Amino acid sequence: MCPAAPIPPNEGARLQALYRYELLDTLCEDAFDELTRLASLICETPIALVSLVDSDRQWFKSKVGLDAEQTPREQAFCAYSILDDPVFEVPDALQDPRFVDNPLVVGEPHIRFYAGAPLVANDGYRLGTLCVIDRRPRSLSPQQSEALRALSRQAMSLIELRSALAEVNHQSRLIERTRELYEQTLQRQLEDKERSQRRSFLGRVSHEFRTPLNAVIGMTSLLKKTAKTPTQARQLGLIARASEHMLELISNTLELSRADGGDGAGEVAKFGLHTLVADTIDLMRTRALARNNRLTIDLGNSESEFSSNARHVRQILLNLLSNAIKFTSNGEVVVTLRQDHNGLVITVRDTGIGMQPEQLERAFDEYTRFAHGDGQPGSGLGLAITQALCRRLSGNIVLSSTFGKGTTATVTLPALT
Numbered sequence: 023m024c025p026a027a028p029i030p031p032n033e034g035a036r037l038q039a040l041y042r043y044e045l046l047d048t049l050c051e052d053a054f055d056e057l058t059r060l061a062s063l064i065c066e067t068p069i070a071l072v073s074l075v076d077s078d079r080q081w082f083k084s085k086v087g088l089d090a091e092q093t094p095r096e097q098a099f100c101a102y103s104i105l106d107d108p109v110f111e112v113p114d115a116l117q118d119p120r121f122v123d124n125p126l127v128v129g130e131p132h133i134r135f136y137a138g139a140p141l142v143a144n145d146g147y148r149l150g151t152l153c154v155i156d157r158r159p160r161s162l163s164p165q166q167s168e169a170l171r172a173l174s175r176q177a178m179s180l181i182e183l184r185s186a187l188a189e190v191n192h193q194s195r196l197i198e199r200t201r202e203l204y205e206q207t208l209q210r211q212l213e214d215k216e217r218s219q220r221r222s223f224l225g226r227v228s229h230e231f232r233t234p235l236n237a238v239i240g241m242t243s244l245l246k247k248t249a250k251t252p253t254q255a256r257q258l259g260l261i262a263r264a265s266e267h268m269l270e271l272i273s274n275t276l277e278l279s280r281a282d283g284g285d286g287a288g289e290v291a292k293f294g295l296h297t298l299v300a301d302t303i304d305l306m307r308t309r310a311l312a313r314n315n316r317l318t319i320d321l322g323n324s325e326s327e328f329s330s331n332a333r334h335v336r337q338i339l340l341n342l343l344s345n346a347i348k349f350t351s352n353g354e355v356v357v358t359l360r361q362d363h364n365g366l367v368i369t370v371r372d373t374g375i376g377m378q379p380e381q382l383e384r385a386f387d388e389y390t391r392f393a394h395g396d397g398q399p400g401s402g403l404g405l406a407i408t409q410a411l412c413r414r415l416s417g418n419i420v421l422s423s424t425f426g427k428g429t430t431a432t433v434t435l436p437a438l439t
Contacts, residue, residue, distance in 0.1 A: 027101035103138035114159035139174035324359035350374030365436035
């Protein structure tokens, strides 16, 4: 078999230039197809190609009169054409020792005549050719040869234009991404400023709350020592515990604000889960009775101890119970504990007034308050804090509600170590 065309001395750099245009294996494009049709008409040949010479193949970006997508480089006439700038012409392949037994000559497409003008990039590298092929011996007229060279220059101009447009698009995407990053950075700065202002406001408000609450705690402690009956002592104890929890709630809200929703679970340890839930329910029982609600607990299959942040878990339960009791009267509030492979599942179900779908959708929005039929205020900050606490504990909360029938809050918390 005849030897393949020599490899150009700058082959490595030539291939890099070819790959830089990102043209190989792309779809057909009308602009290139128009050039091959024009070359076929001008040169009066049944076949015309825009061929790119890769390391081991020639691939056709555009073709007229040929079905093949590519051929091996060692069989490519175009591999000779890229060796020099003038039009490379083979009048009769059967009479040329370089091609006499070439598979493309002795078999389909039975090439006898070939003429190719190289596609020369701006930096001088020859990427491939615009070529014409006939199945009979012949030659190009001087005018046809010059036209083929002109068309090859146009083909190369299309390649350069295509590359330039791709670069423009790339730069446009970079500019758009830069703009998006700038807007995101600006938004974060505005949010940071807003959070800073909120922390400052909460700090001032917490100070105003702490002073009277500490006074209440001190007074109830003194009164408890002089209580005349066990009932008075118990009631004073509940007042003190509720006041202490309010102080804790204020501190926790400030902590959440500083952490922008929380960046960790905080202090994690094992605690008495059943005791915590029972104490929390006791704190809310008086409020439930005031609205003629029955407050019950179902411990289910839960274990008596759980590893997490006890303070956060208690606050989650208090927030949910507070909401459930607030929007339920003459009904029932049930706390259920279950444990499965996901961890601890706390469910607080009430038979209250429930929420409309649009209210349920916005239930976790900060400072959102809804006007309900019985005049009770909406969830405000409580559910937003509850959701943030669940996230801090690597858990989640889901609400389901039917207007007029009640609401169920389901909290899932993994055991933490």
